Amino acid sequence: MDAPVIVVGGGPVGLALALGLAHHGVRSIVLERTRAPRARPGAVALSARAIEVLRDWSAADALLSSGTYYSALTVYDAKRDRPLVTLDFMSLNDELERPGTLIAPQAEIEHVLRGLVLDHPLCDLRRGCTVAHVTQDSDGVTVHLERDGAPATLRAAYVAGCDGPESTVRSAVGIATRRSNYGVRAIVSDAIVADDDPFGPSARMLVDYPGLLLGVRFAPGTWRIAASLAREADLAAALEPAAIQARLDALFDRRVEVRTIWQDAFELSRTRAERFALGRVVLAGDAAHRASPIGGEGLNCGVADTANLAWKLAYALEGRGDPDALLESYDRERRQAIAENSDRTTDRVTRFAMELSARMRKLALRGALRMLRERGMQRKISRAFGLLSGRYTESALIDNRHPMAGARIDDVLLPNGTRLSRARGGRAALVAVGKVPLDGLRAIRVPLPLKRWVLRTPAVAIVRPDGVVAAIVERPTRERVATAWRRAFAGERLPD
Numbered sequence: 107m108d109a110p111v112i113v114v115g116g117g118p119v120g121l122a123l124a125l126g127l128a129h130h131g132v133r134s135i136v137l138e139r140t141r142a143p144r145a146r147p148g149a150v151a152l153s154a155r156a157i158e159v160l161r162d163w164s165a166a167d168a169l170l171s172s173g174t175y176y177s178a179l180t181v182y183d184a185k186r187d188r189p190l191v192t193l194d195f196m197s198l199n200d201e202l203e204r205p206g207t208l209i210a211p212q213a214e215i216e217h218v219l220r221g222l223v224l225d226h227p228l229c230d231l232r233r234g235c236t237v238a239h240v241t242q243d244s245d246g247v248t249v250h251l252e253r254d255g256a257p258a259t260l261r262a263a264y265v266a267g268c269d270g271p272e273s274t275v276r277s278a279v280g281i282a283t284r285r286s287n288y289g290v291r292a293i294v295s296d297a298i299v300a301d302d303d304p305f306g307p308s309a310r311m312l313v314d315y316p317g318l319l320l321g322v323r324f325a326p327g328t329w330r331i332a333a334s335l336a337r338e339a340d341l342a343a344a345l346e347p348a349a350i351q352a353r354l355d356a357l358f359d360r361r362v363e364v365r366t367i368w369q370d371a372f373e374l375s376r377t378r379a380e381r382f383a384l385g386r387v388v389l390a391g392d393a394a395h396r397a398s399p400i401g402g403e404g405l406n407c408g409v410a411d412t413a414n415l416a417w418k419l420a421y422a423l424e425g426r427g428d429p430d431a432l433l434e435s436y437d438r439e440r441r442q443a444i445a446e447n448s449d450r451t452t453d454r455v456t457r458f459a460m461e462l463s464a465r466m467r468k469l470a471l472r473g474a475l476r477m478l479r480e481r482g483m484q485r486k487i488s489r490a491f492g493l494l495s496g497r498y499t500e501s502a503l504i505d506n507r508h509p510m511a512g513a514r515i516d517d518v519l520l521p522n523g524t525r526l527s528r529a530r531g532g533r534a535a536l537v538a539v540g541k542v543p544l545d546g547l548r549a550i551r552v553p554l555p556l557k558r559w560v561l562r563t564p565a566v567a568i569v570r571p572d573g574v575v576a577a578i579v580e581r582p583t584r585e586r587v588a589t590a591w592r593r594a595f596a597g598e599r600l601p602d
């Protein structure tokens with residue numbers, strides 16, 4: 107074997123996976139076809155969940171320096187310069203160490219992740235390597251590639267296809283995709299706006315526009331602009347400099363001096379692979395699912411894939427649990443999460459932005475504003491935006507009888523002033539809630555009121571390395587916890 111895991115694709119998701127594997131002590135080779143980083147459009151924000159995952163893998167400090175961290179996001183009404191909607195992430199400060207979102211260009215995020223991968227002794231990033239084909243047998247996977255025009259092969263126990271929407275790995279193993287079209291287009295561009303107020307709004311929206319016109323400031327003077335395009339509209343005319351200028355003037359409500367860095371028209375759609383794992387081959391990121399760039403969560407969901415996958419590959423390689431069951435659970439859990447969270451959010455945002463009339467959108471916005479004044483709703487929307495909500499209920503590794511099982515555990519503050527996630531350090535743990543006898547078990551005690559986690563009696567939660575609760579064991583004994591642990595980790599014995 108050349109490496110336990112070969113990651114195909116050194117985009118953000120492949121790089122994050124390599125860091126996640128390294129956190130669990132697994133060596134990987136990352137094969138990337140480009141020789142040098144390319145400037146290309148992409149995400150402008152990292153969600154709270156992605157930051158939490160990458161913090162466990164020692165990447166958060168470097169990432170936080172690549173952009174601006176916001177603990178609240180306000181969308182301003184372009185016409186009146188008044189707040190339309192504010193999402194105050196501080197409503198989550200009892201369940202997150204650092205509530206907020208990182209606004210940063212994807213190129214910067216990739217630059218930071220690449221640097222960390224290049225510096226890590228367990229990660230081997232090989233650029234200029236184009237994978238042409240993969241074949242698998244019962245012992246491993248053979249990767250056929252071309253480097254400097256010369257063919258080569260490498261062998262690994264597992265291969266992760268993080269090679270983007272046109273995934274070669276996915277095609278090679280014959281995984282089909284399902285695509286849904288929204289039937290509308292959007293023009294997305296990045297523009298440098300002269301004299302934009304450095305302390306000004308983080309996002310602007312023109313409510314009266316006959317579709318969507320939204321700008322997000324993601325770097326000093328630099329804006330991501332998204333404008334919808336009616337079905338019957340002339341695309342070439344919409345891309346004319348005069349049309350671009352008119353949209354930006356409307357968005358800033360004045361004549362602005364603008365330099366467009368890039369722009370593209372997108373046919374809005376989303377695509378999902380029918381399986382995220384097949385034998386020894388797994389898919390993550392855009393290779394597995396691709397969302398519309400409007401309300402898109404592609405990068406953030408890709409990082410969430412890697413959180414779920416990294417420990418499972420590590421456990422499979424170390425013989426700590428049944429490899430087939432571990433990878434099967436990755437497939438089920440992440441497909442469910444994408445269908446229930448990302449696809450649904452993308453649907454809603456795209457439909458709200460593109461398909462409602464200006465009048466209906468105004469009414470919907472007014473309704474949303476009213477709802478957001480309630481703390482409970484702020485919390486709900488902030489959790490969804492941060493990719494903190496959702497629950498895995500269809501996995502054999504999750505004992506879903508309790509409503510907390512399958513969900514991410516809140517990152518609560520412990521009596522010693524440490525957060526629970528810091529105490530776990532990205533590893534599996536037992537968390538004891540209430541005055542529960544531990545029978546010699548090693549657990550982190552959280553003195554929360556039981557009702558916070560819907561518990562009827564003191565209990566022990568089995569928390570996986572990705573922070574997901576696998577089971578709640580009420581009236582725990584060593585034997586009951588050991589049984590639940592075996593299920594959570596596909597046969598692994600409870601550590602002493």
Ligand SMILES: Cc1cc2nc3c(=O)[nH]c(=O)nc-3n(C[C@H](O)[C@H](O)[C@H](O)COP(=O)(O)OP(=O)(O)OC[C@H]3O[C@@H](n4cnc5c(N)ncnc54)[C@H](O)[C@@H]3O)c2cc1C
Nearest residue numbers: 115117118119139148149237270391392399403404405406
């Ligand atoms: C305009 C736009 C706006 C977006 N906005 C957001 C947003 O706000 N939030 C968000 O979360 N996401 C957003 N996204 C989505 C986000 O950019 C993607 O989800 C993200 O890039 C996916 O990362 P990835 O690593 O899975 O795939 P990619 O970024 O596509 O990386 C795949 C890598 O694999 C390499 N590769 C491909 N084939 C091979 C091969 N055969 N051999 C070797 N290497 C190969 C490629 O060169 C590439 O480096 C947006 C996307 C666009 C286009």
